[in-house]
Amino acid sequence: MGHGLLKSLDEERRERRASGESFPAVIAIDLRELPSEHRALCDESFTGDVCDEKMLERLLASYQIGSIYHLAALLSTRSEFVPEIAHGVNVGGTLNLLRIAAEEAANNGRPVQFFFPSSIAAYGMPDLATKTAAGEVGEDQFLQPHTMYGCNKVAGENLGNYYAHHYRKLASDRMEFPVDFRSIRFPGIISADTVPSGGTSDYGPEMLHAAARGDDYACFVRRDARIPFMTMPEAIDAIRRLMAAPKIALSRTVYNVQSFNPSASEFLEEVREHFEDAKTEFEPDLARQSIIDSWPAACDDAAARKDWGWVPTYDLSNAFSEYLVPRIRARYSE
Ligand code: AKB
Numbered sequence: 001m002g003h004g005l006l007k008s009l010d011e012e013r014r015e016r017r018a019s020g021e022s023f024p025a026v027i028a029i030d031l032r033e034l035p036s037e038h039r040a041l042c043d044e045s046f047t048g049d050v051c052d053e054k055m056l057e058r059l060l061a062s063y064q065i066g067s068i069y070h071l072a073a074l075l076s077t078r079s080e081f082v083p084e085i086a087h088g089v090n091v092g093g094t095l096n097l098l099r100i101a102a103e104e105a106a107n108n109g110r111p112v113q114f115f116f117p118s119s120i121a122a123y124g125m126p127d128l129a130t131k132t133a134a135g136e137v138g139e140d141q142f143l144q145p146h147t148m149y150g151c152n153k154v155a156g157e158n159l160g161n162y163y164a165h166h167y168r169k170l171a172s173d174r175m176e177f178p179v180d181f182r183s184i185r186f187p188g189i190i191s192a193d194t195v196p197s198g199g200t201s202d203y204g205p206e207m208l209h210a211a212a213r214g215d216d217y218a219c220f221v222r223r224d225a226r227i228p229f230m231t232m233p234e235a236i237d238a239i240r241r242l243m244a245a246p247k248i249a250l251s252r253t254v255y256n257v258q259s260f261n262p263s264a265s266e267f268l269e270e271v272r273e274h275f276e277d278a279k280t281e282f283e284p285d286l287a288r289q290s291i292i293d294s295w296p297a298a299c300d301d302a303a304a305r306k307d308w309g310w311v312p313t314y315d316l317s318n319a320f321s322e323y324l325v326p327r328i329r330a331r332y333s334e
Contacts, residue, residue: 001117001189002030002071004236006041024066029059031072050093056100065104067113067243070097076121076149076291078198083148090152091159098163098179105178115243116160116183118254120228120295121150121200128293137296139185139256139303146294147200157183157254164253182242183254187228187261187299189235190319192327200291204229204267211271211278212328220285223265226297228258231323234313238304245308252307256299259312260319270316274325 009026016023025043028034034045048055050072059065072093079086094116101112124144125131134142145151160181168174188201195209196202203221210217230238238257262270264282271278304310314323 001232001235002028003038003041003194004191004232005069005071005239006038008236008240010041025063027059027063050096051088053096056096060100060104064108065101065112067115068097068101069115069239069243070094071117073117073152074149075196075199076119076147077200077202077288079149079152080147080287080291086148087152090149091155094152094156095159098159098181102163102167102175102178106175109175111177111180113180113243114160114163114182115239116156116181117239118153118157118183118185119150120185120187120299121145121147121291122153122157122185123296124150124294125296131293131297134296136298136300137256138300139252139254142296147291150294153185161253180247181253182250184235184238184242184304185254185256185299186235187230187258189232190229190324191232192324192331193232200288201227201229203264207264207268207278207280208271208324209328211275211280212325212332214277214279216279216281218281218283219264219268220283220288221264221292222284222289223263223268223282225264225289225292226261227292227295228261228297228299230257230259230312231314231319233323234259237313238310241310242304242308250307252303255304255307255310256301257304257310257312258299258301259314260316261298262316266316270320274320 006028013023013026028042028045029048031049033047039045073090074086101114105112122145123137123142124146125134125142143154145154160183163179164177164181167178188204190205195205203219207217207219268280301310
């Protein structure tokens with residue numbers, strides 16, 4: 001997601017600057033040094049850890065910050081092996097950045113925009129019958145997550161809402177609304193360019209990329225497993241669209257989006273439309289399957305459509321034919 005966002009910001013940055021307009025500097029921070037092609041997409045890049053408060057304070061002292069896009073996280077599967085570490089990164093890191101945003105806003109006298117990628121992991125469907133009956137789940141339903149990652153995402157959303165509306169409520173020198181917090185609960189995301197790791201929705205992209213490579217794939221969910229997905233370009237477009245929306249148009253701080261929600265076997269059928277020899281077998285991992293069963297089959301994204309013009313670019317079929325398969329074939333033919 002970080003690479004896709006840098007690419008999108010860079011496109012606008014070059015366009016605006018070429019026409020003589022100003023565009024804020026883009027500063028990227030990652031745990032590991034950015035590859036050279038990513039460094040070319042931003043004005044400066046640093047290696048650093050969102051849990052390192054001293055590093056963040058040094059950054060605060062070096063730049064005037066207008067917007068923060070906070071993408072650092074341990075995903076759902078990895079977090080279940082190290083839940084306390086996940087809490088430290090996913091919530092501690094988020095809190096550090098929210099504090100930076102609020103202090104910067106107070107320094108400059110204007111709110112700092114803050115994008116927080118939440119997740120369908122924030123939901124906790126109590127059982128399969130309820131999941132099936134619930135259909136499209138709204139943003140304020142079933143918010144009892146079954147994973148540490150989901151708990152962290154709900155905590156991040158609530159912290160963002162606090163910094164946006166209630167920060168230092170009793171302090172006489174408080175600033176009203178220092179952080180313009182905006183969040184999207186992302187479904188599973190499928191990229192043609194990268195294969196994710198550490199997530200539980202990874203079975204979709206893993207299945208597709210394995211088929212494209214001609215590799216065997218043991219799918220760790222049941223054939224009937226169903227959650228919402230979208231493509232990476234749609235996720236990046238949704239972030240940019242939400243962050244560009246006038247604040248007055250936004251009725252909430254956290255939004256659902258989704259593009260398609262196939263079962264795992266429907267997903268495999270689509271894969272085999274393009275890679276007919278795909279050697280995929282279903283070998284459910286019951287523990288990971290229980291995470292998928294706790295996530296909604298579909299999300300109601302009416303608020304995002306109404307408030308800031310979210311519309312999916314693809315359905316399942318044209319996501320494969322127009323984006324995923326052409327890009328993946330090119331990637332594996334290199
Ligand atoms: C995961 O699977 O953990 C993530 C997510 C759905 O937020 N991709």
